[in-house]
Amino acid sequence: MKRLENILIKVVFFQLAILLISQILIQTASVQPYISKVIRYEGVNKLTISEWLETFKQ
Numbered sequence: 001m002k003r004l005e006n007i008l009i010k011v012v013f014f015q016l017a018i019l020l021i022s023q024i025l026i027q028t029a030s031v032q033p034y035i036s037k038v039i040r041y042e043g044v045n046k047l048t049i050s051e052w053l054e055t056f057k058q
Contacts, residue, residue: 025031
């Protein structure tokens with residue numbers, strides 16, 4: 001039973017680490033164009049930042 005608990009604790013910590021890393025990557029602005037398909041659908045992938053923000057405000 002003790003061995004099973006140790007394995008479960010390791011799995012939980014591994015999942016937590018993966019969750020934190022993925023959340024940090026999602027928040028990083030330089031990675032966002034590679035993981036977000038919204039930019040392609042909106043047609044703003046070749047615009048400057050101010051034009052991009054203006055498009056999303058509409």
